[in-house]
Amino acid sequence: MNLTIENFLLVGSILLIISIIAGKTSHRFGVPILLFFLAVGMLAGSEGIGGIYFDDPHVANFIGIISLNFILFSGGLETNWVAVKPVLRQGIMLSTVGVLITAILSGLFIWKVTNFTLYEGLLLGAIISSTDAAAVFSVLRSNNLALKSKLRPTLELESGSNDPMAYVLTIAFLGLVLHPEQSVLSAIPLFFKEMVLGAIAGFAFGKWSTFMINKIQLDFEGLYPVLVIALMFATFSATDAIGGNGFLAIYLCAVYLGNQELIHKKTILKMFDGLAWLMQIVLFLTLGLQVFPSQILPVVGIGILISGFLIFVARPLSVFIALLPFKMKQRRRWYISWVGLRGAVPIVFATYPLLAGIEKANMIFNIVFFISVTSVLVQGTTLSLVAKWLHVALPAKAKPRTPIDLLLSESVKKNMEEIHLPGAAAAIGKKIVELNFPISANIAMIKRSGRYITPTGSTVIEGDDILVVLSNDERDMDAVRACLLHGNPA
Numbered sequence: 103m104n105l106t107i108e109n110f111l112l113v114g115s116i117l118l119i120i121s122i123i124a125g126k127t128s129h130r131f132g133v134p135i136l137l138f139f140l141a142v143g144m145l146a147g148s149e150g151i152g153g154i155y156f157d158d159p160h161v162a163n164f165i166g167i168i169s170l171n172f173i174l175f176s177g178g179l180e181t182n183w184v185a186v187k188p189v190l191r192q193g194i195m196l197s198t199v200g201v202l203i204t205a206i207l208s209g210l211f212i213w214k215v216t217n218f219t220l221y222e223g224l225l226l227g228a229i230i231s232s233t234d235a236a237a238v239f240s241v242l243r244s245n246n247l248a249l250k251s252k253l254r255p256t257l258e259l260e261s262g263s264n265d266p267m268a269y270v271l272t273i274a275f276l277g278l279v280l281h282p283e284q285s286v287l288s289a290i291p292l293f294f295k296e297m298v299l300g301a302i303a304g305f306a307f308g309k310w311s312t313f314m315i316n317k318i319q320l321d322f323e324g325l326y327p328v329l330v331i332a333l334m335f336a337t338f339s340a341t342d343a344i345g346g347n348g349f350l351a352i353y354l355c356a357v358y359l360g361n362q363e364l365i366h367k368k369t370i371l372k373m374f375d376g377l378a379w380l381m382q383i384v385l386f387l388t389l390g391l392q393v394f395p396s397q398i399l400p401v402v403g404i405g406i407l408i409s410g411f412l413i414f415v416a417r418p419l420s421v422f423i424a425l426l427p428f429k430m431k432q433r434r435r436w437y438i439s440w441v442g443l444r445g446a447v448p449i450v451f452a453t454y455p456l457l458a459g460i461e462k463a464n465m466i467f468n469i470v471f472f473i474s475v476t477s478v479l480v481q482g483t484t485l486s487l488v489a490k491w492l493h494v495a496l497p498a499k500a501k502p503r504t505p506i507d508l509l510l511s512e513s514v515k516k517n518m519e520e521i522h523l524p525g526a527a528a529a530i531g532k533k534i535v536e537l538n539f540p541i542s543a544n545i546a547m548i549k550r551s552g553r554y555i556t557p558t559g560s561t562v563i564e565g566d567d568i569l570v571v572l573s574n575d576e577r578d579m580d581a582v583r584a585c586l587l588h589g590n591p592a
Contacts, residue, residue, distance in 0.1 A: 113154065117146055121383050136445055137478055139383050143390015156391040159456035166450030169385035170265070171352055175334045176378035177262040178356025179371055185255040186357075193259035195424040196438070197232075200260070201267040203420035204412070205231035209275075211411050216404060218462065221282055225275040226466050229452050230412060230473055232268035233261045234445030250494045253434060257441050265447050266350035270296045272451045279460055299346030304354025307337040311355060312362045315370075316535055319560060326366045327373035330359075363535045365559030382446070389449045389471070397468050405472035412473065413481065417442040433492040440488050444477040517573045518546075521586060525565040528589030535559035540581045543573035 121142045146152030186193065209227025213220050238261035249257075274289035311333040320326060334352055341351035364370060398405075418439040425435055452470040455463035489495035523529060529537055534545060534557055548555040549568035555561065563569075569586070573579045 113146075117142060117387055118380075118383060121387060136382065136386055137475065137482075139386035140390045140475065143387040144393055144395060145390075146387070147391045147393065147395075149395050154391060156388075157394075159392070159453045162388055162392045163450065163453040163457060165388045166385060166446070166453065169381035170349065170447065170450065171334060171338055172374070172377050172381040173385075174262060174265065174349060174353045175356040176374040177258070178353045179360035179374055181258065181262065181357045181360055182255070183357065183361040185252065186259050189252050189256040189259060192256055192425060192428055192430075193263060195427070196256070196260040196421065197264035198267050200420040200424035201231045201264050202271070203423055204416050205268070205271050207416040207419060208408070208412055211416070212408060215407060219279075219282075221275060221278040222460075222462055222466075225272065225279050225455065226408075226469065228268060228271035228275050229466070229470055230408075230444055230448045231271060232264040232447060233442050234265075234447045234474075238441065238443050238445075249437075249489060250434075250496055253437060253494055257438065260438075261443075262353055263350070266297065266300060266347040266353070268447070268451065269349055270347060272454060276454055276458055276460070279455075280458060295345055296347040297350065299344055300341055300348065300350035301354060303337065303341040303344070303346050304351035305358060307333070307340070307351060308355040308358025311337070311359055312364065315359075315364050316533070316559070323366050323369055323558070327370050330370050330374070331377075363538065363559070365533075365535050367559070385446050385450070389446060392453075393468070393471050397464070398472055401465060401468045401472060405469050405476070408469065409473045409476045409480075412444075413442065413477065434494055437489060437492050437494045440481060441485060442477070443481050444474040446474070448474050517575060517579055519571050519573075519579055520549075521569045521571055521583065523563065523565065523567045523569065523586060527563075527565075527587050529563045529586040530565050532563055533559065534561050534563065537563075537585055539585055540573070540578050543571060543578045543582050546570045546572050 121139050144150055146154050148155040148157075205224065205228040207227070208230060209220075209224035211223075212218055212226050213223030216223070218226065238257060270293050271289075274292055277292075278284055278286065278289070311330070314333065315326065315329060318329065320329065334355070337355045338348035338352045342348040360371075418436070421439040421442075422435055425438070448470050449467075452467040455466050486495070539545070545557050547570040548557050548561065548563075549570070550564060550566075563586075571579065571582050573582060
């Protein structure tokens with residue numbers, strides 16, 4: 103079956119519905135939901151029951167890049183800086199030094215046990231060197247894992263920030279495969295250029311995006327998520343145009359945005375959460391369609407060998423070496439080693455050799471696909487079990503609630519209070535978005551001159567306003583009063 107304009111929407115919607123329904127049942131079998139999305143794509147492919155022929159690495163790469171933009175941006179928006187700050191150095195070491203060591207160890211192993219050249223082995227090692235943000239976010243959150251000692255923010259920070267490093271290494275080693283006369287040292291300037299420009303651009307676009315969102319004064323609430331999508335794509339494409347790493351830029355931009363006061367922030371976060379899920383489904387369906395199962399079978403043997411080395415040797419060694427400067431219990435290092443899930447990102451990166459047309463591109467793609475599936479299947483299904491074995495799990499009820507959790511919570515607030523603001527209150531003349539208001543509380547209504555106003559983030563507080571405030575408890579209400587009356591940050 104060939105996809106045409108006439109049947110594309112019908113087939114696409116059917117596959118989405120099947121994926122969502124299949125994903126709903128995944129918890130009963132203990133299988134990560136992402137594998138169901140891949141399986142649906144493969145079953146719908148030319149060698150499955152759907153018979154849809156799809157073999158276009160250009161389209162798969164394009165869909166992969168667009169999807170990764172949304173997945174990384176959504177992950178960045180949900181990154182709580184307060185939780186991440188204490189583990190920032192560990193996360194950076196894992197996402198840079200850890201990825202580099204994984205790539206080198208895996209590449210050398212592949213070179214020794216296959217007929218790949220050294221540069222081809224290092225290219226494959228680079229492609230599989232990073233943990234996958236979509237896989238880690240999805241598995242950790244779907245399992246509702248509560249982990250000790252800031253393990254969860256460490257894992258989410260690593261998975262959200264290590265794709266740029268793997269991307270740079272992939273492009274660098276791909277260049278060496280195409281031009282083997284060049285030295286490995288020639289990749290060093292490329293690395294620093296991409297990472298430095300990406301970091302600077304991400305922070306700059308984060309500040310600019312915050313200004314745009316809070317100052318543009320749009321008439322319709324639904325336009326704010328659209329504006330953020332435009333800013334996200336502008337960040338990625340502009341950074342790429344100046345030679346920086348676009349993936350790093352959008353992640354840092356989103357982290358900055360997610361920790362600022364924004365107009366209609368709740369709407370933006372919910373919209374991106376839904377879009378991230380949509381993009382995960384579309385990405386895995388596309389990659390499932392791109393794969394031909396008959397071509398996977400010949401690489402199963404070498405795939406098991408490389409996957410085993412990656413899971414049990416390269417990943418643990420890279421984690422232990424990267425975390426040497428930090429004090430941490432051994433069982434926590436082992437758990438970080440186990441949460442080395444590979445998912446869609448390595449498969450997307452594996453399309454670059456296909457686009458470049460190198461000799462072993464098809465074999466590399468099939469090996470990477472097999473490694474990603476086995477990683478999610480073996481590691482993803484055992485995260486809860488290994489957490490209990492290593493004594494790093496907390497009871498589900500002890501799971502800490504982040505500011506993002508509180509912001510997205512639909513639970514009914516316990517306390518309601520009317521707060522009258524005298525003319526000398528610190529909040530007078532400020533927009534609600536500028537108040538540093540507690541995330542766990544919200545202004546439900548404002549009584550002004552005998553009329554009731556439903557406020558938004560752009561509503562300006564005036565003297566003699568009476569604010570109807572909802573909060574979870576009295577401590578939150580104390581923080582609200584301090585914020586409104588004295589300007590103390592919550």
